[in-house]
Amino acid sequence: MQVYHNYIGVFDSGVGGISVLKELTKELPQEDFLFFGDSANAPYGEKSTEEIQRLSMNIADRMVENGVKAIVIACNTATSAAALLIRNKYQKDIPIIGVEPALKPAAEADEGRDSRILVMATPATLRMDKFQKLEKRLEGEAEFLPVPCAGLASRIEQGHFEEPDLKDLLKRLIGSYKGQVDGIVLGCTHYPFVKKQIQEVMGPVPLYDGGRGTARELKRALTGRGLLKKAPTPGQVVLSSSLKTPEMKTLYSWLYKEAEL
Numbered sequence: 001m002q003v004y005h006n007y008i009g010v011f012d013s014g015v016g017g018i019s020v021l022k023e024l025t026k027e028l029p030q031e032d033f034l035f036f037g038d039s040a041n042a043p044y045g046e047k048s049t050e051e052i053q054r055l056s057m058n059i060a061d062r063m064v065e066n067g068v069k070a071i072v073i074a075c076n077t078a079t080s081a082a083a084l085l086i087r088n089k090y091q092k093d094i095p096i097i098g099v100e101p102a103l104k105p106a107a108e109a110d111e112g113r114d115s116r117i118l119v120m121a122t123p124a125t126l127r128m129d130k131f132q133k134l135e136k137r138l139e140g141e142a143e144f145l146p147v148p149c150a151g152l153a154s155r156i157e158q159g160h161f162e163e164p165d166l167k168d169l170l171k172r173l174i175g176s177y178k179g180q181v182d183g184i185v186l187g188c189t190h191y192p193f194v195k196k197q198i199q200e201v202m203g204p205v206p207l208y209d210g211g212r213g214t215a216r217e218l219k220r221a222l223t224g225r226g227l228l229k230k231a232p233t234p235g236q237v238v239l240s241s242s243l244k245t246p247e248m249k250t251l252y253s254w255l256y257k258e259a260e261l
């Protein structure tokens, strides 16, 4: 077994977590990161809660066996379903950081107005308690319009973001809200990769995602436990996937090195 002692483990159902990884490496360039995308089992957002928990726990177990010093669950769906279980098992040993849809930043950005915020996320994220509670907590701060985006994460897993079918899918999912919302929450880590296409469909409306907030939280957690790497040199980033095709390898590396957020 390969050992990634002192690396930070970051995982997602697939390529989406790379949007979070990019923010993590920007905030903590000296750290070493082991990214794992479970593309062979994507999408998680259309699976049962139990199945998402089983898949997520398997990845966390493997990462801990590999010696990581922290885990970032770079997936809203896996965080909603499994963060509690993973924390119960490992939080005493290492920090476990999750992501959640950026409802709060979206509501705060539009303070003082009766804003309408579209929330794009997977069907699983939107049906789970964690989201329902978050929405309830922010009741009165904005009107949230949750839209389950079935099929979108799987389409993003295929790459080729300039093909017209992607825009057609977006139009079908959210096009009817054009001109009627003040902000859009990207509540799935796959979606920041198609920000441009979302804005082409919806016009110049502000988009909110949790990537940067997650990076700041990771930094706080590492600082709090005295785990920050001291070396002044840039860290290593290892990209790995459960789907080992050449196309996937190319897509992972393109998304990490070149794709814009």
Ligand code: DGL
Residues within 6 Å of the ligand: 012, 013, 014, 016, 017, 042, 043, 044, 045, 046, 074, 075, 076, 077, 078, 122, 125, 153, 154, 187, 188, 189, 190
């Ligand atoms: N990237 C994941 C999220 O943030 C889920 C995509 C999927 O596998 O359905 O929710």
